[in-house]
Amino acid sequence: MMSALSITTPLEFCGEPVPVEVQEVRERIEKELLLSLWHRPQVILWLKRSRRYMPYIEEVLRSEGMPDDLKYVAIAESALRPHARSSKGAVGFWQFMNYTGQQYGLVINRRIDERRNIFASTQAAIRYLSDLYATFGSWALAAAAYNMGEVGLNAEIVEQGVNNYYQLYLNLETQRYIFRIIAIKLILEDPAKYGFYLAEEDYYPALSFDRVRVQCFKETPIRIIAQAAQTHFKVIKDLNPEIRGHYLPEGNHAILIPKEGSENFQARYRDLLKHWSSNQKEQTYLVKEGDHLTAIAERFGVSLASLIIWNRLNPKAPIHPGDRLIIYPKESVPLTVDEDENGNNSTSVKNN
Numbered sequence: 001m002m003s004a005l006s007i008t009t010p011l012e013f014c015g016e017p018v019p020v021e022v023q024e025v026r027e028r029i030e031k032e033l034l035l036s037l038w039h040r041p042q043v044i045l046w047l048k049r050s051r052r053y054m055p056y057i058e059e060v061l062r063s064e065g066m067p068d069d070l071k072y073v074a075i076a077e078s079a080l081r082p083h084a085r086s087s088k089g090a091v092g093f094w095q096f097m098n099y100t101g102q103q104y105g106l107v108i109n110r111r112i113d114e115r116r117n118i119f120a121s122t123q124a125a126i127r128y129l130s131d132l133y134a135t136f137g138s139w140a141l142a143a144a145a146y147n148m149g150e151v152g153l154n155a156e157i158v159e160q161g162v163n164n165y166y167q168l169y170l171n172l173e174t175q176r177y178i179f180r181i182i183a184i185k186l187i188l189e190d191p192a193k194y195g196f197y198l199a200e201e202d203y204y205p206a207l208s209f210d211r212v213r214v215q216c217f218k219e220t221p222i223r224i225i226a227q228a229a230q231t232h233f234k235v236i237k238d239l240n241p242e243i244r245g246h247y248l249p250e251g252n253h254a255i256l257i258p259k260e261g262s263e264n265f266q267a268r269y270r271d272l273l274k275h276w277s278s279n280q281k282e283q284t285y286l287v288k289e290g291d292h293l294t295a296i297a298e299r300f301g302v303s304l305a306s307l308i309i310w311n312r313l314n315p316k317a318p319i320h321p322g323d324r325l326i327i328y329p330k331e332s333v334p335l336t337v338d339e340d341e342n343g344n345n346s347t348s349v350k351n352n
Contacts, residue, residue, distance in 0.1 A: 013182055014067035014139035019166055025179075032176065032183035037194055042079065044198070046184070047191055049080040051203040053093070057122050064126055072184045073129070073143060074122075076177070082116040082241040091115040094125035104128050107242075110312065111219075111249040117242040118207075140165035140178050148174040209239055210262035214255045214269065219247040224276055228269035229261030246309050287323040300329040 007029060011018040020026050036043060057071045077095040078084035085091050089098065092115030098108055104124035106114040114120040132142035135150060144165055145153040156170060157163050165178060187194050214225060222243065226236045237243060239256040248255075257265065285296065293313070297304045308315055310326050319325075 007186075011182070012069075013178065013185070014069045014143075016139055018182060022166065025166055028176070028179040029182055029186075032179045033186065033194075036180075036183050036187060040196075043187060043191075043194075043196060046075055046079060046188065047196060047198055048202060048204045050075075050188065052206055053080050053118055055206060056118060060122050060126055064130065066126060066130060067139060069181075069185055070126070070129055070139070070143075072181045072188070073146065074125070075184050075188075076181045082118065092121050093118055094121045096121065096124065100128065109249075111244055111247065112242055113244055114242045117240075120242070136163070138163070138165065143178055143181065144168075144170065144174050147177045207239075207256075208259055209256040210259050211254050212257055212262060212265050214248065214253045216248050216250050216253065218250050220273065221276070222246055222248060224272050225255060225257070225269065228265050228272050229257035230268075231258050231261050245312060283327045283329055285325045285327055287319050287321055287325060289321045291319065291321075293319060296325065296327075300327050302327060302329060 007020050007026060009020055011020050011029075018025065018029075020029065053074070054071055057074060058068060061068055061070055074080060074093050077090075078093050080093065082093060083091075084093070084095065086095060090096060091098075091101075091113060094115070096104075096106065096115045101108050101115050101121075101124065104127055106120055106124050108115065114124075129142055129146060132145045132150060133139060136142050136145060136153070141153065141157075141163065148171060153170075153174075156168060160168060162168050169175075187196070191198065212229075214220075222236050223233050223246075225248070226233045229236065233246075235258060236255070239258075283300075285300075287296075293307055293315075294304055297307045300307075307313070307325065307327065310328065313319075
């Protein structure tokens with residue numbers, strides 16, 4: 001093990017020399033190597049996932065003329081997990097915060113979160129890193145700014161009078177950040193050196209899919225898309241982790257489906273959508289004093305789970321008088337009578 005920690009020189013990150021002749025730099029790389037190697041299952045998962053996601057990241061980096069080493073930023077950020085979420089609210093493969101993700105063109109709302117989409121988030125992350133490099137003139141500093149924010153890093157550069165990452169005193173997380181990426185690079189470039197021997201079949205297969213256009217004239221259940229693709233709800237969710245919940249919002253969407261489900265998909269989708277729409281009887285219920293979700297669900301003959309999904313409710317949060325709930329009651333359930341804000345009775349039914 002100790003012999004594997006020996007660092008051969010020269011060592012580079014994104015084509016820039018790493019000053020391993022400086023004792024502190026060498027020690028920090030060794031520390032991150034040891035910490036990563038101690039968590040062997042994590043490293044194995046890095047390796048297994050790399051065949052699934054890295055080819056696309058590498059392709060985009062090549063097309064933009066950017067260093068290949070930047071692909072290791074995604075591993076440091078999320079371990080290549082689409083649903084990774086930090087305590088600060090960063091989400092997805094590249095751990096974008098809400099504001100920054102939207103600034104770089106990602107759709108982030110109640111229904112869609114493209115931070116979880118490997119294609120959209122990679123494009124955004126590489127544009128962001130390119131902008132950071134243009135600002136700081138160093139890939140190490142650009143990656144550090146990606147971690148701590150450009151304003152904070154620039155303030156430290158000005159205050160300390162130093163613009164070399166390896167000479168800056170930064171917060172602990174950012175002090176470790178580049179060294180952790182370098183450790184990941186060393187391990188993934190030569191896993192056998194560190195005792196990781198994976199056969200070809202051990203790696204997770206590359207993503208296999210066809211991309212189809214789905215037009216939703218209103219919120220549409222994902223199960224309709226799954227049925228049209230001749231697959232299951234879970235498969236659509238796994239291929240499209242950016243979709244939140246059980247419905248696609250109104251609009252035109254590019255959706256990934258299994259290759260075997262793409263033939264005649266559009267015809268099946270149109271038929272299923274027409275059938276679903278013709279059977280929908282949407283009703284709005286005005287919550288009254290003393291109401292609770294279980295009783296409302298029983299009253300309309302629907303499941304509590306359906307009521308929660310239709311209205312995107314938090315099961316643990318209370319409902320309040322005046323709240324409006326969307327319900328798709330069974331045919332046998334009579335129309336409910338609601339009171340408006342003036343105390344007048346009314347029914348609210350919408351046939352779609």
